[in-house]
Amino acid sequence: MDQTPQVREATAAERPEVAEVTRLSYAQYAVGSTPEFWARYEDxxxxxxxxxxxxxxxxxxxxxxxxxxxxxxxxxxxxPYPEMRLLAVLPEHRNRKLGDLLIKACETLTRTEGFEAITLHTTALMPTARSMYERRGYRPFPDLDFEPAPGFVVWGYKKRLA
Structure with missing residues (x-):
């Protein structure tokens, strides 16, 4: 068994598997949401x-x-900047720096495409993710904040790459 993680772009045929990995990775956040909100979010x-x-x-x-x-x-x-979205790591594969590999891939693509910054969104449901982003130099970017449901704030973050 080779446990060395490999990063690459997904193929179109892998989209359903990516969606399932994301669903399983985000399932823990359903507890902090109403069933109606979570159903809309998953959809x-x-x-x-x-x-x-x-x-x-x-x-x-x-x-x-x-x-x-x-x-x-x-x-x-x-x-006006690229956005990294829906970073997902299956629970049994966490704490292996796989999220860092994906963040690096997005930052590299952002530079390659000629952009000076990359953005993302996160919520209070995701304190571990927020800490990981802040450690990597992402800072609050209130221009991108929004509230998809009353009292549920989604915060924008930005990292300058240039």
Whole structure:
């Protein structure tokens, strides 16, 4: 068994597996949400992972199996910078720096594409992720904050790469 993680872009055929890895990785956050909110969140997340042709997907494979993933989304009307979205690591593969590998892949692509910064969103449900991002130099970027449901704030973060 080769436990050396490999990072690469996902193929179109792997989109359903990426969606399942994300669903399993995020399941713990359902406890802090209403069932209605969580159902909408899972539906929109799955749709984004399966259907967004503009996003690029990076995966980490261990023994030929996808165990972690992330989306890299190009700038849009609301955000002039690329955005790293839906970073997911299966629970049994956490604390192995797989998230760091995916963040590095997104930061490298951002530089390659000629952008000076990358952004992301996180919530109070994800204190471990927030700490990981802050350790890597991501700082609050309130221009991207939003509230998809009353009292549920999603914070924007940005890291300058130049």
């Amino acid at each position: 929109s997340t799955r749709k984004k992972l399966l259907e967004d042709d503009d996003a690029r997907r990076f995966v980490v494979l261990t023994d030929g199996r996808i165990v972690a993933s992330v989306l890299w989304c190009p700038p849009n009307e609301q955000n």
